[in-house]
Amino acid sequence: MTETTTETAPALELDDLAVVYRVRGRDREVIRGVSLTIERGAAYGLVGESGCGKSTAALAIVRYLPRNGRVTRGRVRIAGRDAVSLSYGQLRRLRANDVSMVYQNPGASLNPSIRVGKQITEVFTIRGVARSDARARAEDALKLVQIADPSSVMQRYPHQLSGGMQQRVVIAMALAKDPSLLILDEPTTGLDATVEAEVLDLVAGLQAELHTAVLFISHNLGVIAKMCSRVGVLYAGRLVEEGMVDQVLGDPRHPYTVGLLRCIPRGGVRKDHGRLDTIPGFLPNLGEALPGCVFTPRCPLAKDVCHQQEPELERVGDGHVSRCHFHEIADTMPRQMSADLELPRVARELEPLLRFEDLGKVFKQHGHDIHAVTGVSAAVWPGETLGLVGESGSGKTTLARTLLGIVAPTTGAVELDARLLAPRLGQRSEDDVRALQIVFQNPDNALNRRHSVRRILRRALRKLAGLGGEVAEKRMLELMRAVRLAERYVSARPEQLSGGLKQRLAIARAFAGDPKLVVCDEPTSALDVSVQAAILNLLVELQAERKVSYLFISHDIGVVRYVSDRIAVLYLGRLMELGPADVVFDGPHHPYTEALLSAVPTIDGGGRQRIKLAGEIPSAANPPTGCVFHTRCPRFLGAVCVEHEPPLVETERGHHMRCHIPLEELRTLQKTPPAERAGVAE
Amino acid sequence: MSTTVDPALVPQAAPPPSESRIARRETLVQLLRSPTFIIGTLIVGWWVFWAIAGSSLTPHDPLDQSAGQLLRPSHGHWLGTDSLGRDVLSRVLAGASDTFKVAPLAMLLGVGGGTVIGLIAGYFRGVVDEGISLVINSILALPVIVISVVAITAIGSSNATLIVVIGVVFTPIVARTVRAAVLAERDLEYVAAARLRGEHAPYVMFVEILPNVMGPIIVEATVRLGYAIFAVAGLTFLGFGVQPPSPDWSLQIADNYQLLNSGTYWWTVLFPALAIATLIVGVNLIADGLQQVFDR
Numbered sequence: 004m005t006e007t008t009t010e011t012a013p014a015l016e017l018d019d020l021a022v023v024y025r026v027r028g029r030d031r032e033v034i035r036g037v038s039l040t041i042e043r044g045a046a047y048g049l050v051g052e053s054g055c056g057k058s059t060a061a062l063a064i065v066r067y068l069p070r071n072g073r074v075t076r077g078r079v080r081i082a083g084r085d086a087v088s089l090s091y092g093q094l095r096r097l098r099a100n101d102v103s104m105v106y107q108n109p110g111a112s113l114n115p116s117i118r119v120g121k122q123i124t125e126v127f128t129i130r131g132v133a134r135s136d137a138r139a140r141a142e143d144a145l146k147l148v149q150i151a152d153p154s155s156v157m158q159r160y161p162h163q164l165s166g167g168m169q170q171r172v173v174i175a176m177a178l179a180k181d182p183s184l185l186i187l188d189e190p191t192t193g194l195d196a197t198v199e200a201e202v203l204d205l206v207a208g209l210q211a212e213l214h215t216a217v218l219f220i221s222h223n224l225g226v227i228a229k230m231c232s233r234v235g236v237l238y239a240g241r242l243v244e245e246g247m248v249d250q251v252l253g254d255p256r257h258p259y260t261v262g263l264l265r266c267i268p269r270g271g272v273r274k275d276h277g278r279l280d281t282i283p284g285f286l287p288n289l290g291e292a293l294p295g296c297v298f299t300p301r302c303p304l305a306k307d308v309c310h311q312q313e314p315e316l317e318r319v320g321d322g323h324v325s326r327c328h329f330h331e332i333a334d335t336m337p338r339q340m341s342a343d344l345e346l347p348r349v350a351r352e353l354e355p356l357l358r359f360e361d362l363g364k365v366f367k368q369h370g371h372d373i374h375a376v377t378g379v380s381a382a383v384w385p386g387e388t389l390g391l392v393g394e395s396g397s398g399k400t401t402l403a404r405t406l407l408g409i410v411a412p413t414t415g416a417v418e419l420d421a422r423l424l425a426p427r428l429g430q431r432s433e434d435d436v437r438a439l440q441i442v443f444q445n446p447d448n449a450l451n452r453r454h455s456v457r458r459i460l461r462r463a464l465r466k467l468a469g470l471g472g473e474v475a476e477k478r479m480l481e482l483m484r485a486v487r488l489a490e491r492y493v494s495a496r497p498e499q500l501s502g503g504l505k506q507r508l509a510i511a512r513a514f515a516g517d518p519k520l521v522v523c524d525e526p527t528s529a530l531d532v533s534v535q536a537a538i539l540n541l542l543v544e545l546q547a548e549r550k551v552s553y554l555f556i557s558h559d560i561g562v563v564r565y566v567s568d569r570i571a572v573l574y575l576g577r578l579m580e581l582g583p584a585d586v587v588f589d590g591p592h593h594p595y596t597e598a599l600l601s602a603v604p605t606i607d608g609g610g611r612q613r614i615k616l617a618g619e620i621p622s623a624a625n626p627p628t629g630c631v632f633h634t635r636c637p638r639f640l641g642a643v644c645v646e647h648e649p650p651l652v653e654t655e656r657g658h659h660m661r662c663h664i665p666l667e668e669l670r671t672l673q674k675t676p677p678a679e680r681a682g683v684a685e
Numbered sequence: 686m687s688t689t690v691d692p693a694l695v696p697q698a699a700p701p702p703s704e705s706r707i708a709r710r711e712t713l714v715q716l717l718r719s720p721t722f723i724i725g726t727l728i729v730g731w732w733v734f735w736a737i738a739g740s741s742l743t744p745h746d747p748l749d750q751s752a753g754q755l756l757r758p759s760h761g762h763w764l765g766t767d768s769l770g771r772d773v774l775s776r777v778l779a780g781a782s783d784t785f786k787v788a789p790l791a792m793l794l795g796v797g798g799g800t801v802i803g804l805i806a807g808y809f810r811g812v813v814d815e816g817i818s819l820v821i822n823s824i825l826a827l828p829v830i831v832i833s834v835v836a837i838t839a840i841g842s843s844n845a846t847l848i849v850v851i852g853v854v855f856t857p858i859v860a861r862t863v864r865a866a867v868l869a870e871r872d873l874e875y876v877a878a879a880r881l882r883g884e885h886a887p888y889v890m891f892v893e894i895l896p897n898v899m900g901p902i903i904v905e906a907t908v909r910l911g912y913a914i915f916a917v918a919g920l921t922f923l924g925f926g927v928q929p930p931s932p933d934w935s936l937q938i939a940d941n942y943q944l945l946n947s948g949t950y951w952w953t954v955l956f957p958a959l960a961i962a963t964l965i966v967g968v969n970l971i972a973d974g975l976q977q978v979f980d981r
Contacts, residue, residue: 409880428880436882441881443874445874448873448874448875449878450878451879451897453896453897454896463882466882466884467883509878512878
């Protein structure tokens with residue numbers, strides 16, 4: 004912690020802050036009395052699942068609540084000044100000078116029709132800097148966030164920048180005024196792991212350099228562990244635990260924190276080692292009256308006292324507090340795991356279920372050829388999970404859609420049970436259509452919001468299983484039981500279900516016709532971690548029961564590692580590495596896989612040193628020559644990488660890699676992180 | 686045929702599924718909280734009432750010529766009488782019926798046709814969309830009144846012709862709105878999910894997508910109703926629409942507007958004109974109210 008002198012007040016002080024939203028004529032308390040202090044120059048992390056009030060707290064601090072929200076009690080002090088009682092003019096000055104906010108979606112934070120340069124310059128002119136100076140200072144601000152060519156970036160419109168660049172610009176704008184408090188609300192949630200890692204490095208560096216206090220809001224404990232010194236855990240508008248990061252994450256003293264930590268697949272856990280813990284139950288409704296401890300309804304340790312009396316924030320260690328009557332035994336909370344499942348044995352000596360050879364897809368866009376997928380060959384055996392990883396734009400989703408027949412491949416073919424599949428969905432037989440199904444990322448879009456649960460499932464049963472009438476009704480209830488969707492939801496519509504329930508419904512629909520392979524396209528990335536754990540458990544259970552195969556797409560390495568038997572790594576539409584999960588993760592890896600793995604922030608901290616990838620992912624319209632990864636490769640050899648594309652060769656049994664560096668050499672090389680690659684073209 | 690038109694005129698190209706009852710109730714509650722919608726409904730409701738009641742409740746028979754000609758508004762004839770001695774109040778009240786026979790049906794035709802075409806263009810995209818869009822844009826380039834007048838002259842004037850002509854003219858306009866809404870929907874994954882269980886295009890279009898684009902369609906329908914009333918009034922005024930001796934508002938204006946030259950007899954024109962104006966304002970208020978609810 005930094006030394007606070009008497010005249011420098013903390014960057015932020017919340018004192019018993021309470022916020023209500025007025026919904027349907029009733030005030031509903033969303034923040035129920037939160038007190039916290041962020042010292043000058045410190046980084047404070049606020050974690051909790053969606054709906055806990057993290058963002059509301061951030062909005063209340065800058066007095067930017069929606070029209071139906073207001074602060075009912077408590078104080079907000081920013082650098083010693085009371086923000087709640089400010090007049091409009093003072094508030095404007097406060098926002099212009101002292102507080103900055105960075106939101107999740109950088110694309111939405113920038114005005115799409117104004118050049119980036121003008122938007123940054125405005126930050127300075129609004130504070131009275133002369134226009135000519137402002138421009139120079141804007142360039143400096145961009146240099147600060149490591150944008151190599153500020154003057155050209157300033158000429159561009161936001162849509163001409165990648166997500167990572169946009170977020171840098173937003174951060175540059177936020178830091179430009181040297182604020183005493185910077186609020187980051189899920190700043191990297193929409194970004195790829197490699198880009199996320201870069202942005203986090205950047206923010207951490209700048210924070211240390213500029214000595215800015217940071218309030219970092221995230222649902223990702225790994226990110227918080229990496230970025231913050233102190234962390235507060237928010238649940239239902241109540242701070243339930245607070246302390247130094249290593250204390251809270253290493254020795255959690257609140258059942259909610261314990262639960263959150265347990266439901267994340269980490270440390271290389273795999274589905275055959277056991278199932279993930281979940282936090283049973285749901286977040287209380289907005290503004291629901293909670294007489295005792297807010298977590299009681301979901302707490303496995305709850306006793307009578309928890310229902311009647313809310314625990315005080317009790318000191319459990321040096322600067323570590325917990326709001327639990329039983330904080331000494333929080334860590335001994337019973338686990339929710341049932342007996343281990345017997346997963347199907349994958350018989351690789353037999354014919355694979357699905358095989359695709361030299362699959363390629365070229366999209367035409369504004370007269371350019373976009374090579375979304377190029378020459379990918381792989382196979383999936385019955386009952387196994389093939390994990391598909393890669394940054395966005397690497398062709399994961401296009402590959403999956405080509406297999407399903409939603410788009411026809413440009414080259415190559417797909418075989419199911421050694422029979423050639425028609426390229427387009429419309430030409431495939433009913434059996435073939437039924438065999439391959441998908442669970443999409445966002446259940447809000449994947450379920451027709453005008454149809455009820457019954458209608459969605461009954462229709463799927465009619466089309467995929469040919470069932471109608473009584474039989475279909477019976478099968479529907481069985482399906483709902485299989486995905487743990489309570490029968491009372493049968494006439495509900497998707498909007499009446501929570502995110503996790505919606506995803507269960509989507510899974511039930513995919514399983515209506517007993518599919519042989521289900522593509523899971525980021526099925527948990529829109530969900531909270533506790534719900535994610537439950538959905539992953541469900542998918543694994545279904546696999547154990549029905550011997551179904553999965554093609555599992557995810558950017559979350561922990562999740563992919565948990566569910567996958569084999570891993571395929573894609574980069575720019577090409578298969579870079581393919582092999583059994585433990586081999587791919589334990590290494591030696593392809594240099595790209597190595598960088599991808601090193602980018603993931605872990606809760607346990609430490610771990611491997613992050614490998615910086617130079618530059619941006621190249622355009623698929625104009626892929627690099629030779630090895631497509633050579634422009635960013637940290638283990639770049641030289642001319643051979645630029646001129647010749649390495650073939651995908653089997654290095655060990657079942658482990659394929661596309662790299663000029665021999666496996667043994669990679670093994671030795673990867674004992675030490677690569678030197679930073681300097682002077683790369685572009 | 687006596688036309689009964691619901692005041693909160695909500696045309697539906699396909700019956701909504703029964704599960705949507707809850708959502709419909711929510712929408713209704715929101716509408717009932719909107720003053721814009723309430724006022725619009727009251728105004729339109731008033732004219733619908735008179736369109737149905739017709740001459741049976743008016744103080745005089747709207748076709749009765751027994752009173753003196755061009756009487757000023759007085760106790761006996763609140764809004765005076767016209768050049769043939771007919772009671773203006775009774776004619777204004779009864780004048781709603783022909784408009785209400787033609788405008789809603791023309792609108793339904795236009796919305797129905799436009800919805801189907803818009804769904805097809807938006808769903809299939811590609812060549813189909815380009816072809817349909819070309820036709821739509823060419824039709825939209827022609828002045829509505831000119832096409833209508835030509836068509837009516839060619840086919841002959843009757844209420845049925847009027848309905849068909851206005852409906853056909855409105856079809857491309859509605860199709861364009863529906864196409865835009867469908868384009869936004871068809872990339873959502875529930876459409877891909879439907880195709881992945883082997884659904885055919887008509888099912889995907891009408892059962893999956895259509896219920897999700899009903900909001901814009903309902904708003905467009907209300908706006909179109911206003912324009913249909915406009916079109917009927919305009920064509921009738923020019924002599925191509927509703928034919929005498931109907932007490933239609935535009936006919937009244939057409940019959941009497943030359944009397945305005947002398948500056949007297951203003952009541953023969955002002956009151957029917959006000960009637961048209963209030964009805965169109967009422968319909969537009971309903972459209973605004975619906976739009977606020979659907980765009981929330």
